[in-house]
Amino acid sequence: MNRKTLALPAIAGLLAPLLAACGTETGGAAGGSDIVVGTTDRFAASQDSPAPFDPAYAYDTGVWNVLRQTVQTLTHIPRGGGRPVPDAASECQFTDSASESYRCLLREDLVFSDGRPVTARDVKYSIERVLAIKSDNGAAGLLSNIDTIEAKGYREVVFHLKTPDATFPYKLATPVAGIVSSDKYGATELREGFQVDGSGPYTMKPQVRDGRLVSVAFTRNPHYKGDVKIRNEGVELRSFDDAGSMAEALKAGDIDMMTRTLEPEQIKELDTDPQEGVELTEVPGLEIRYLAFNTKAPAVRDKAVRQAMAALVDRDRIARNVYGPTATPLYSLIPSTIVTHSNSFFNKYGEPSRDKAAALLRDAHVATPVKLTLHYTTDHYGAATAKEFAALRDQLNESGLFDATVEGVEWSSFRPAQKRGDYAVYGLGWFPDFPDPDNYIAPFLDADNFLNTPYVNHEARERLIPASRREADRAAAAPSFQRLQDIVADEVPVLPLWQGKQYVASRDTLTGVEWALNTSSDLQLWELGRGNA
Structure with missing residues (x-):
């Protein structure tokens, strides 16, 4: 095993990049087979939580890690951290010095994964439904400072805030501000089940057993227009009951990477008793x-x-x-x-x-x-x-x-x-x-x-x-x-x-591992590829 430890830079400035972008771009695709990533996050639908993957309800890191692959936001945190940059938008900025009015212009010819156009009205609809539903799960609280939203024409949307908020661009980068279609998401009710549709980097197909999601097949969205570069054709996210069974799957070659949550004993063992063909990577974390x-x-x-x-x-x-x-x-x-x-x-x-x-x-x-x-x-x-x-x-x-x-x-x-x-x-x-x-x-x-x-x-x-x-x-x-x-x-x-701290373990044939989990524990599956960096 070659143990890779990503340098942990001091976070001296709050809005300075939390990771320094370095190295070369990793090209390549999945080499004919999807990359498989393991997680111990468990996803279940129940009477108390019938709509776990609706952006208006979801407020959990594991669920957000599914939404981030499929539902696009106006802005997103770039590869190395720092200030949000446009994603579904081509540009965004405050239009006043008081940080009370925020304007975004959508990318031209932006479409949902089914080919339906994404417009400023869709952005307005998506965020207003979050505020209208106001789920007790707490997600709407991130957007509660919005007073009104203007959809100006096809591409322009303007947010007027109740009070100044310099953190608002960050909030627009979270899945609660994900852009969804009124064809699939009702204005006043949650969308039950596990299916997610949007304009993000991937489409998704859930596999469900006894009311629990056991895996998600993510397939590259050919219609995606945004800021991220997708380095594979597909990734499967597979849910395990515990870290031990996830580790066995990695050892057997059934999965390519295991992420949250590795147990402390596993991290120690991988560090002190390396496994052939397996790498342990430490990434900065803020948990x-x-x-x-x-x-x-x-x-x-x-x-x-x-x-x-x-x-x-x-x-x-x-x-x-x-x-x-x-x-x-x-x-x-x-x-x-x-x-x-x-x-x-x-x-x-x-x-x-x-x-x-x-x-x-x-x-x-x-x-x-x-x-x-x-x-x-x-x-x-x-x-x-x-x-x-x-x-x-x-x-x-x-x-x-x-x-x-x-x-x-x-x-x-x-x-x-x-x-x-x-x-x-x-x-x-x-x-x-x-x-x-x-x-x-x-x-x-x-x-x-x-x-x-x-x-x-x-x-x-x-x-x-x-x-x-x-x-x-x-x-x-x-x-x-x-x-x-x-x-x-x-x-x-x-x-x-x-x-x-955060750790991931992966097969040494996988590239982009050091970028696949950011400081907020967001999975960025589009960073993964096969071959040499």
Whole structure:
């Protein structure tokens, strides 16, 4: 094995490219057979989630990785990161200095994969249906600042925003802003099932068994007009029950690459005991993990309980013992590799301390031990999640201040229950929609947020988040983000735990692997090819 480690440049500027484009372009196609990529992401349709792949509903990294291949957006993040560039559009820009009016011009002769023309009216329709449906999954929150949309003629569309938002071009690059046809997507109802249609790089054909998607065959869209260069004729994305079976498929040559989520033990083994013909690639990542709280639940309604947990949790021990070198402790919602990061939790609570936690509970007259259940999903972030939550439980219980239990639930049931407020304490991961500090704050604190949380901080929602979005120079928003991170550390609606690295493993005949997963964990299957780079 030749172990390839992609250099991890310091993210010094928020809008500077997160990866430096280097090397030569990789030509070539699939060599007569589709490339097969494995994932442990699982996709199921249920009564609670009948339309998992509708852009108006989908708000999950795994599902977005299917949508990005098939549904086109006006802008997209380029190969090496940085500012969004036009994709379905030929040009986009703010037309005012206040970042309140944003204009895009569609590419000429743009069509959906079935040959139907894509017009400015389709863009307006697609985004207005997201806002009209306003799914409780949280996706519409990214577009909720839109006031009105104008479709001017065949190609021109203008967005008028309620308040200034310098991050708006990034939001248009996410699948929730995907352009869909009114022929296939109703204006006020979700499209059930797994089929996706758009004008993106690929068409798709899902294979479904017992209400679960087992694979997707992506075929190059001959009508695609956009910014990306497609380096293959087709890719199959195959879903595995666990990382072990995915690794066996790679070893047997049944798949060409395995991506999220590799287990820490697999990464260590591939690094220290190389397999012939297999390469391990590290790519920059901005994933975080955290505990979140239903702040109306009796067990954690008192802020002192959440603060005591923040004072007790030993992040370093969890990262070291459960995840090894693939995770580092995190003391803020904003990762340490983003320039506005502040160690707000460490600044407030310091090293893990039972005495400090006991004092917080005693001063608030909270009876101990506090009884609570930590909920986690068993099949969404990898098998190590169970070990992590066992470690969290043990840390809390060893203090004598808590009587904690853990409960694991499959993702298809976990996410709906979490949104309903069934869990007092639960664990989630966050892969950014776009690499800006706003996307580590607003999805948790703003209205229509991803968590569907009852927690409200008026200073954050009404002053600080809007103030940060007025700054076109994102570094100038640092004071607002500093205060936001301090608010989270004080009131603890969420408790950051760690941030992670990303790895993929692949056959050494596959090219473009280092570009196939970006910092936000977006799969870019069009980068993959066969042969020599």
